[in-house]
Amino acid sequence: MTRDELTAFYGRYNACCNAHSVRAFPDYTWELRRLVVDAPWIAAHLTDTGTHRAEFHGVQATGRSVAIPEFAFYRVDAGTSPRCGARASTRTCFSKSGSPTSKAAGMQSGCRLERPRA
16 A cells, blocks of 8 residues: 555544543543654554543543543554554543543544455
């Protein structure tokens, strides 16, 4: 795939993720800050944001807005399913008092990477 095709592919993927809600953070969004494409690799720097509206990891809803930086790396080879590795700490999501300190990443959005069209 070309650089332009990979860039378009990632744009569709991010839009798909933002179209799904995360139960504890119903306004959860992944805002793309930077995208680097070096075929077959895609590197994305995102800011994940939302409002804590339901129980999450045993902590009841607080109504507080939270944010966390995320870095994700994808390898997209034609004819195979994309592979992803992301880093955003879920351990730092809540302080010891139970208040959110940053958005938890790694929450399932119901969005999957689909194989790119050749």
